[in-house]
Amino acid sequence: MAQKVSNARLVKVTLLALWFTLKNLFRKPVTVQYPIVKRPIPERWRGGTFALTTDKETEEENCIGCKLCEKICPSGVIAVEMEKHGGRGWAKSFILDLQGCLQCELCVQVCPTDAIVMLYGMEAPVTRREDLILDKEKLMANEGLYQAAWATGLKLQNLHEPKK
Amino acid sequence: MTSTENIAQGIILLGAILLIVTYLTWLERKFAARLQSRIGPYWVGRPHGWLQPIADALKLLIKEDITPSKSDRFLFNLAPVWVVVTSLLGFAFLPLTASWVLVNIDLGLLYFSAIGSLIVIGIFIAGWASNNKYALISALRAAAQVVAYEVPLLLSLLVPAVFAGSLDFQDIIRAQDGHWFILFPVVGQISFLTFLLAALAEGNRIPFDLSEAESELVAGFNVEYSGMKFAYFYLAEYVHLLAASLLVSILFLGGPLGPFFSGGVWVAIKTLLVFLGVLWIRWSFLRVRIDQLMMLNWKVLTPLTLVNLLLAGLWVSLNG
């Protein structure tokens, strides 16, 4: 039932297949030498870990503990406790469980005060599962570690509905 | 040569072959990587992974050696040894340089083809003893394939013997002086190609690697083998391939004969080129199905080699 392939074409075609792989022998390899050479990360890259930003002028943390990100998170890994003093809300404790995070950037989009932001550096692999639970101190410390990513709540929202 | 000298040379030859073969695995991974536009082993020995084969061999040495409880213990452990020994035997009679051969007998070709068929018994024992359905199917496939391809292998081997008029490697090399057997108008090329195809099928190499078909039979007959036993199979495959490419370079490409290099260097260059050719075929063809393999053998290769042998005989008898 196999269809008969004429012999002359057979020879031409096997040479074609061989020539096809030979062509790649002389092309430059495409490999990125990872530990030495890093692949250029695009501007909107969102594969990194998280940070809680602090306001540049007033040196206060931006997060007002409004729990919007906790409600929007598909896998429910954000747990925020709010406390009120000094006329505005603060996040008493902010736990982001990186074990179950989808990296879908909905929390960054929802945040009214650009508090939670993704970074250009990714979380290093860990040997203990509990190290992936980022509590408030770690999130605040992360901000200095890597450069903040492009996406902030404000930018995503006006991309979403450009102010006239 | 006295017997003690012979044994010493034998041991040196064994060590040399095993070292060459480990570095052939490195060459294969680098060459395959370049074909697929990537970089092969790089980090293990700093410049281009020169320590990679040593690491692989050492790791396989340290690995825990599992013998499945329900498998036939004696046969299971015999198979890898059998396969390595039979594939190494071939080197005893192949002339590696113009003058030097370990054991000089005048029926070298006949001896080599006899050894070639012993390997499949090892593979069959491995497949049978590891009491695993995949291994059983692969063992049956290997037996069918190697026995079938024995016929075109022998017939295409005889053509150089007919041209040189003897089965001894030295005479074959002398007969090729100035006129390699591959350069014969029609007969040479056909026997070279059929011998190469049959050697590929004999060594279970792509496009005929049906017995350790990755995508169908997981890992073929060495499914149950781990650690050093698996290393034996892995090694035996390359040793067999090296022997086949060495044979090709001697029978068809005039072995040690060559303009300005000495004999041994020419043999090495030609074998390396044939080995790279086999690798090149390996990494650019898909696998043939079992019935097509058999159909190709009985309907195409065997009649072709028979006619080829007839032509060679006629040619020799015509002009003496």
Added chain:
Amino acid sequence: MGTSVDEKKPRLGLETLGELIRLPGLNVFLTSTKELFSWAEKSSLWPLSFGLACCAIEMMATFASRFDLDRFGVIARASPRQSDLMIIAGTVTIKMAERIKKLYNQMPFPKWVIAAGSCAISGDHYRHIYSVVPGVDWVIPVDVYVSGCPPTPEAFMEGIIRLQRIITEGKTKPHLNTAYNKIEQETLKAKPQKTLDIPKTGTYILPGEVPAFARDLRERGFDFLTYITAVDYVDTLDVAYNVRSLENNEEQTWKVSLEPSNPIVPSITSMYKGAEWHEREAYDLFGIDFTGHPDLRRILLPDDWQGYPLKKSYLMDTPKPPYRPSRKEYEAWKKE
């Protein structure tokens, strides 16, 4: 994420093997078998080619030309006997858990496990689902966790480099989640089911008429079966059918409402071969009995599963020991 391998210093690759003492005229190389062995194990890690879900696609991309794990001496082997690393890439379900444990036991010692992706680490957003194991370290001990969904190829390579460093330091302390194996069967509070007045649109027919209706449609040229599904309206259990005729591009949907205590409807596998699997799924997830079905058994869940998950009365997080921490323990442990 500093670069873990400093590339400035040119070396002969012997750096982790031991140290090279350069005496005048003589180079002595000192190493211990432990260092040598761990170097060999580190630099030829053969993973089992075994992928579950989206992380497997990213793992394949990491093996491919652009990121090329072959540079670290990593080749994917097909049989567990020859591999010494298992990369769990994807969601671990209960039906797959036994297989993973069996594969892990088939691998020869020394072996390591990388849990790649949030699904393998903690079950991701599926962790409260009845059929998902919340994290692969319930099943096999895990050495390195690589976060991300899916982790970028750089994260995979970082995970392998991290595992290589662990092997050379020699302290591989795999983490098996045994703390939670003592789970008491905690029955979650069933939410009160209020009957909802959802308008029931579409043509409703009696269960008995289904085969005749389907055969008549089949004659009229509706030969493409789109789907058969069920909806649990608490007071009734509806089965929705959707068939199409591809030539004149028409669609015909009809429904049957059955009473929930013993839902029985005749099967239409004699008219549509495709109905066999759809009906088995409806049986598996809703408990609807299709009379006349060639072999009505569970298709998605393991055969010994109790209960029908998609019914409203079946709670999402019905614990199935030993793979489910009770909610109390899970919350307590998360806050830790």
Added chain:
Amino acid sequence: MEERVIEREFGEFALNMGPQHPSTHGVFRLELHLRGETVVKVIPHIGYLHRGVEKLSETLDYDILPPVYERDDYLSPTANSLAFVLAVEKLAGIEVPKRASYLRVLVAELQRVTSHLVWLGTFGLDLGGALGGGSTLFLYCFREREKILDLLEALTGTRFHTNMNQIGGVRYDVYASFDGDLSQTIGYLKKRISEYKDMLENNPVFLKRTKGVGVVRPELAKEVGASGPVLRGSGVAYDIRKNKPYSDYTEFEFRIPVGRNGDAYDRYRVRLEEMFESLSIIHQVMEGLPEGPIHSRKPVKIALLLKPPKGEAYAAVESPRGELGVFIVSDGSSKPYRVKVRSPSFSNIALIPYILPGHLIADAVAILGSLDPVFGDVDR
């Protein structure tokens, strides 16, 4: 070869192509009853990746679900979220700006090409094995796929779970130099894919392994509900983008490739032609991209706000594997009451017990590869 098959329970030689097998494209167990090498009977077992998405979506709000649905069919994630989003928009009557539906078509077609490239690569692995010629084809296809993944990463931030579609529009707009990158990638891909076409189309081993293997008659395909390249490979010209157009597909002209005798080779030809069609659609989208907003609703703040009216809706999308439909029943609250995903691979592999008997094991692997199942999609 229609000799009488004696129905014996494990009389023949039962081989388990178990959940972990190099060529089952994921977690899928095939119980093959063999006589020698020919397959006599097949019992497929699925469900090894059943993650209960339908049960999960009864506890999450509408706006949260698109990223969850993208994890279903992980070779073309935006097809799932597009189907879900279209169903909710049909239910709640939300209209979508033209620019947003153009961008949705753009990302859907880009992911169709990546999905077909992954299929071509793993099909090469099935036919050639991981340590041979097959892996060369696999690595070339993944090298080409990286180009598109870079584009998607630049546009949306991640390589394939893009979370691009949201109810009422799209989350990311095209950045400045996107046009240049895109046309350069399309040119590169067209050249490379036609290179594979020549290499494979007359490669004798490939032809022998796929021609006449796994023939699916059109009636069987329709009856079992197979769709997409499997159905079109058997000669039925049915494509949701043409027959039930959605998201402005009517504004692009493209041809529907249809096979003739429904074997593995025709399915390969259909998928290859579809890649070229998708590239031309992407080109047309980029030319005709209208100005205007990319979203018709207020930015999402709290997911509780969207409460579609009571009722039910079904919307289908042409995913690379076939008709991917989402059937939603809503009870007026912000969480769907019941969501059924009509997955194309579920029906495509339901063909296996009918077309596999009579073939060899090597063909069984080739046929399974030609059906292109994705097991997140099958087991949901």
